Amino acid sequence: MLEPDAARARILAALEDVAPLPPERVSLAEALGRALAEPVLAPRALPPFDSSQMDGYALRAADARAPGARLRVAFEVYAGSVPPPLPEGACCRIFTGAPVPAGADAVEMQEEVARQGAFARFRRAAEPGRFVRPAGSDLALGAVALEAGAAVDAGATGLAAALGRTELAVYRRPRVGLLATGDELVPVDRPPAAGQILDSNSHALAAACREAGAVPLLLPFARDERGSLRRALAAARGLDALVSTGGVSVGEKDLVKEAVEAAGARLDFWKVAMKPGKPVAFGRWGRTAVFGLPGNPASALVTFELFVRPALRRLAGLPGTGRVRLPARLAEPASKPAGLTHFLRARATVRAGQLWVEPLRSQASGHLTSVTGFEALAVLPSAATRLRRGAAVEAILLAPPREP
C-alpha cells in the first residue's frame, strides 16, 4: 500500500501542469497570505531622500571636529518640508524623518546638544553620516523589493505600500468544491429525523480550505446512488479541486470512486497505509484535482491536512505545507499494530526546550469532540508497535505549542 509521504509526493507531481493557477491583480488587502506572481521592483529609492534618524541638529561634521563646537541655528526642518541649503558654518534644527538640507552631512541628537538661544553647542565631536538615513540606503531605485513566489505578509504589504503599490499580482486562490455524500446527511439548519445526522464535514473542510488560502464552495449533497452522484459531480465541473467526504470505503453504497471514474476522472490511488484515513482517493478530472476523503470527521480532517492542504498551497503558488515537522517525545505510552503509519491528534508542549506530544484520549475517527483542542499530529511509524513514554517521534505542528 502507498505510504503517506509517497502519496503526497504523487499528488504534488500530478499537479505540475496546473499549478500555480493563473495570476490576478488584487488590492493590497486582498493579497494578504497569497504568493506573488511577479517580483515587486522599486520605482523609487527608499528612503527617497537623505533624512534624519533623530530629533536634533543637522550640521557639517567638519564644523564640529572637537567637543564643544558652537554653531548658529539657521532654520528648522520639519518632516514633510523642503529645507534650503545649509549656510556655511551654521547648523539647523531637524526632526526625525525630515530631509537633511544640502550641505549637511551629519545629525546630532538633541540629548548631545545644549541650546543657547540662537546657537547650539555640540557636546561631542560630530561624525560624518551619523544619524543620517541616506537616500536609497534601504532600497535602491530599480532593486527587487519582493521576490516572486514570496507570501505577502504584513511587512510585505507595508513595503509594497511604501513603493506606491495599491495592487499586487498574486496567484489566484483555488476554488474548491466540497461534496458531502451519504443518505444519512441533513444540512445543519434542518432538524435531523431518526437515523439522520447533520453534515459537519462540509463546514469543517470549508474552514480548513479558508485556512489554507482557498475558496470553498459547498455543493449540494450527493445521495448514495449513482444518478445523484453524477448530478453532484456535474456541479463541480471547472473547479480547481473537488473534495468529497464519505462513500470511499468498501460498503455496497460506497460509490464515490466508481462515480468519479464514470464521470471521466483518472484516479491515481484510493488507499494509503495510514490511520486514520486509509480509504482516501486522489486523481485528476481534467484540470480539477479530485480528493475522495473518508466520511469520519477526524479522518476527513487529517487527510485534508496531509494531502489536500499541500495541494491547495501548490495551486496557490505557496511553498511547502506551511507546517513544521519536528522531533518530539511521546508524553504517554502508545501501542498499535504494525503496517500503517498512525497520525495521533495530540497536545503539544515545550518543557525545558523539549517538544512533548500527548495524544488525545479519544482517537476515534468518528468522535467529533476529538477534532479540536490539539496542536500537533504525532507520527507513529508504520513498523512501530509499542512506544514507551518518552519515545522519540515526529510531530507535525498545526499550531504553536501550549504554555507548560
Ligand SMILES: Nc1nc2c(c(=O)[nH]1)N[C@H]1C(S)=C(S)[C@@H](COP(=O)(O)OP(=O)(O)OC[C@H]3O[C@@H](n4cnc5c(N)ncnc54)[C@H](O)[C@@H]3O)O[C@H]1N2
Ligand atoms: N469493512 C470495512 N469497513 C470500513 C473500512 C474498511 O477498511 N473495511 N474502513 C473504515 C474506515 S477506516 C473509514 S475512515 C470509513 C470510511 O468510510 P466512508 O468514507 O465510506 O464514509 P461513510 O461510510 O460514508 O461514513 C463514515 C462515517 O462518517 C459519517 N459522515 C459521513 N459524511 C459525513 C458528513 N458530511 N458530516 C458528518 N459525518 C459524516 C457517516 O455518518 C459515518 O458515520 O469506513 C470504515 N469502514
Ligand code: MOO
Ligand atoms: O481511517 Mo478510518 O479513517 O480509521 O476511521
